[in-house]
Amino acid sequence: MKKTVVAIAMGGYSSEAEISIKSGNVVYESLSNLEYEVYCVHILKDSWQYVTEQGSFEVDKASFGCIINNNKIVPDVVFNTIHGTPGEDGFLAAYLKLIGIPQTSTGFYEAALSFNKRDCLSVLKNFGINCAISVYHNKGEKIDVDSIIQKVGLPCFVKPNRAGSSFGVSKVSTAEMLIPSIELAYKEDREIIIESALVGTEVSVGTYKHNGETVSFAPTEIVSENDFFDYEAKYQGKSQEITPARITKEETNQVQQAAIKVYNLLNMKGITRSDFIIQNGTPFFIETNTTPGLSKESIIPKQAKERGLSLSTFFSQLIDDALN
Structure with a gap:
């Protein structure tokens, strides 16, 4: 039986390229021992390359495949781990849609809308989502x-x-x-x-579809050593990320329902991570990320673990959802 060929897109054109490659490598490690044929694809400003133990091979952009040792490799599905452009802003999703390859993150329009914070806030405010001034x-x-x-x-x-x-x-x-x-x-x-600036407890909630139902992980509480959850706090250990968050059962339910509502209103697919600040018992929406970090320092892997999901199982669910 032919194995499903998975191309993990990582890198990108923004300041987040290095972080994205860390996320992509975690996905590669988690899927390599399963029933997939898995490849890392580095999408960078100056080149698109399949990066393998045999070397690097240029991507054929007509098919998003490549030739390795005279064998033509074309992915059945793309696992998108690119933060920023072109993976999070809809460009990659639009390109893959045109050439007929499914991918694990949301569609091109939804990605572009959510990546544009101003447009996203303007839409959600009209649906009664609480946001900062x-x-x-x-x-x-x-x-x-x-x-x-x-x-x-x-x-x-x-x-x-x-x-x-x-x-x-x-x-x-x-x-x-x-x-x-x-x-x-x-x-x-x-x-x-x-x-x-909202004053309250900052939390982040992973949300995705499973068996046709939109579900949320337990929220993670963010306690930054710095003034806010900046780059150092996110990636250099200058914060505590507590899962599940130290909030009331009612606040947990409210923020999970808010995350699910945002996911459904924006017609999302795949895994997203929405950030909120709970001020006086009310969750205020900050932003949503359609290709959230999946590195070992990232929130989503910790939330999956709290749910009792291995990353191999969780990433397989995302692939199955994309293929189906």
């Missing part, structure tokens, strides 16, 4: 510091509109900090979002 700016526009602070207050957060892993994000405590923080965010994206 926010102001939008584009590079080159005049910045009225007083007007911004009057609307969102201090402290506030400045974020690139389309970036991940907290690259370019700043917590602003004084009016003098606002302009430098905006300039930092513009290094990642020409569109930014400035939003009020």
Whole structure:
């Protein structure tokens, strides 16, 4: 019986490429001993390559396959672990859709919508999802510091509109900090979002479909040693990630239901991770990630473990869902 050929897409064109490769390698290790023929595919700005023990082989973009030792390899399914562009913003999903290869993350439109924080917030607010007060700016526009602070207050957060892993994000405590923080965010994206700082417990919830039903993992509580859950906190051990979160049963149910509602409203597929801050017992939506980190430091693997799911089993479920 022919094995299912799985190509694990990793890397990408953004600052998150190195993190994505870590995620992809965890998926590779988890699937290699199962009933799959598994390949790592590094998608980088200067090349697309199948990376194997025999060497690196250029991707044929007409089929997303390659030739290894005179054998034509074409994947039956792509496991998408690319954070940022082109894996999280819909470009990879659109390309694979055109050439007829299923993939494990959400569709191209849904990915593009959720990757654009401003558009995503605008849609979800209209469906009654609680969100922080926010102001939008584009590079080159005049910045009225007083007007911004009057609307969102201090402290506030400045974020690139389309970036991940907290690259370019700043917590602003004084009016003098606002302009430098905006300039930092513009290094990642020409569109930014400035939003009020919510005070409460930060949690993250993995959500996916299993047997046709949308389900959520137990939420993870984020306790950062820094001012917020920045790059150091996420990837360099400067935080505690407590699963399940130390919140009430009612708050757990509320945030899980909010994550499921967001997943269904945005018509998601695959695994997503939605971030919330529970303020005065109410979950406020921050953002959703359609290709969340899967490295050993990441939240989703910890939540799967808490559920009693091995990564091999969980990743196989995502592949089966994509194929079906």
